[in-house]
Amino acid sequence: MWAFINKLRSPKWFYAISARLQPWFWAAALILIVTGSVWGLAFAPADYQQGNSFRIIYVHVPAAFLAQSIFISLAVTGLVFMVWKIKIADMAATVMAPLGAAMTFVALFSGAVWGVPTWGTWWMWDARLTSMLILLFLYLGVIALRGAFASRDSASRAASVLAMVGVINIPIIKYSVDWWYTLHQPATFTVTGRAAMPMEMWLPLLIMVLGFYSFFIALTLMRTRSEILRRESSKRWVRELAEEAT
Amino acid sequence: MPASEGSLREGAVMAREEPRGGLAVAVWATLKRDLVLLLRRRSEVLNPLVFFAIVITLFPIGISPDPTLLATIAPGLLWVAALLAALLSLDSLFRADYDDGSLEQLLLTPQPLAMLALAKVAVHWLLTGLPLALMAPVLGIMLALPAGSYLVLAVSLALGSASLSLIGAIGAALTVGLSRGGVLLSLLVLPLYIPVLIFGAGAVQAAIFGDGVLAHLAILGALLALALIFAPLAIAASLRISING
Numbered sequence A: 001m002w003a004f005i006n007k008l009r010s011p012k013w014f015y016a017i018s019a020r021l022q023p024w025f026w027a028a029a030l031i032l033i034v035t036g037s038v039w040g041l042a043f044a045p046a047d048y049q050q051g052n053s054f055r056i057i058y059v060h061v062p063a064a065f066l067a068q069s070i071f072i073s074l075a076v077t078g079l080v081f082m083v084w085k086i087k088i089a090d091m092a093a094t095v096m097a098p099l100g101a102a103m104t105f106v107a108l109f110s111g112a113v114w115g116v117p118t119w120g121t122w123w124m125w126d127a128r129l130t131s132m133l134i135l136l137f138l139y140l141g142v143i144a145l146r147g148a149f150a151s152r153d154s155a156s157r158a159a160s161v162l163a164m165v166g167v168i169n170i171p172i173i174k175y176s177v178d179w180w181y182t183l184h185q186p187a188t189f190t191v192t193g194r195a196a197m198p199m200e201m202w203l204p205l206l207i208m209v210l211g212f213y214s215f216f217i218a219l220t221l222m223r224t225r226s227e228i229l230r231r232e233s234s235k236r237w238v239r240e241l242a243e244e245a246t
Numbered sequence B: 001m002p003a004s005e006g007s008l009r010e011g012a013v014m015a016r017e018e019p020r021g022g023l024a025v026a027v028w029a030t031l032k033r034d035l036v037l038l039l040r041r042r043s044e045v046l047n048p049l050v051f052f053a054i055v056i057t058l059f060p061i062g063i064s065p066d067p068t069l070l071a072t073i074a075p076g077l078l079w080v081a082a083l084l085a086a087l088l089s090l091d092s093l094f095r096a097d098y099d100d101g102s103l104e105q106l107l108l109t110p111q112p113l114a115m116l117a118l119a120k121v122a123v124h125w126l127l128t129g130l131p132l133a134l135m136a137p138v139l140g141i142m143l144a145l146p147a148g149s150y151l152v153l154a155v156s157l158a159l160g161s162a163s164l165s166l167i168g169a170i171g172a173a174l175t176v177g178l179s180r181g182g183v184l185l186s187l188l189v190l191p192l193y194i195p196v197l198i199f200g201a202g203a204v205q206a207a208i209f210g211d212g213v214l215a216h217l218a219i220l221g222a223l224l225a226l227a228l229i230f231a232p233l234a235i236a237a238s239l240r241i242s243i244n245g
Helices: A002-009 A011-043 A052-084 A087-119 A127-148 A152-184 A199-231 A236-245 B002-017 B023-040 B042-062 B067-090 B092-100 B102-108 B113-142 B150-175 B182-209 B214-244
Strands: none
Touching: A011 A052, A011 A087, A011 A199, A052 A087, A052 A127, A052 A152, A052 A199, A087 A127, A087 A152, A087 A199, A127 A152, A127 B150, A127 B182, A152 B150, A152 B182, A152 B214, A199 A236, B023 B042, B023 B113, B042 B067, B042 B113, B067 B092, B067 B113, B067 B150, B067 B182, B092 B102, B092 B113, B092 B150, B092 B214, B102 B113, B102 B214, B113 B150, B113 B214, B150 B182, B150 B214, B182 B214
């Protein structure tokens, strides 16, 4: 186990192992997303209340899942970087932050599009919507802070601290916003009614969620690899690699 | 040579031993120094208060002078304006010390940096958060806030602004090394302020509707306790990053 973790610290080893892992995740992502979207969009039965408009769930829910998981990953990689000074963790955090922001935006946007046929409005200050919007702001803060520093090491550590502080805030926001909202009017909508969903609707959703996660892992691996090349460009193994390629 | 080396080492040990029990002294000295420094720059203390008053004046002009409408939105307006005023004063929290190098001296002291940072934040709250809380009821009268909620407004602001100072100091510490950190600071800090805002404004709303306010105040207190535990550590880590970078 320790040997494995020690190897994982080395960018060179990570570069090699991710080259072998990457195609599998790309293949899984492709198969799962194609299966899930064809099944969900074309074959799953229409909702008895919302008709066909419910099908946006197959993009909305996986994106919302990822948006939250990626922020937690940012905090975990930040902690790993601060405690053990593992460079790979920070490289992963660098490439994950914009992805998380994009996923949060996708979730918000698809939610707004979904809101028009079901609630008759683009936006509501609903607990979930509001906390997702705040999550987007947190992502933008982490990205902006990383960009503001001249030295990469300071930028990495500052972004790590902010991600860790932000992740403490996420459950607080989630529940506080629930409280705040329910004080005025009851929640009109929850996504947690999944158990009530019939199997033929739920299975493609599960496939889409898994597909989105595979896509995220594959993309993170790929972008971390290019980040490794960028940061380690002065190392000998990278130069040898570049010479081989040319 | 060995003798002098020994005495040198002894001296080093003594130097390290000397500040034992000095944490209280150091915290007290930091508190006193910051209080004196801030009280000498009175405009920095007054500016957030003036800002608070001006922003509150803008709302009746911009929205409507109708007292019933104003009364319904007053808790939120007062809280948001106070929060922005507190944010305004944050950038200067470590800036002067960073510029003249005394922040580095603070980092070099043998006392835990987190405690010294806590002392600085305490001064910030005493001269920003507390005056805002005391001033808010007056502005509440101008916004036709129903009587009976003034005390809750002041107490919720006093409690909440302490959390705001602590959380905001993390952002201030992260951005102190950057030449133009002001806008970035608000981007970092405002999302983290939202829970405090929700429960603070919620307490005042509850007071207006005649609901129990204790639950809201208790949660504000819980947030403050959480911030008191974790924020000083985050501030200390951020200051170290900013000094090294």
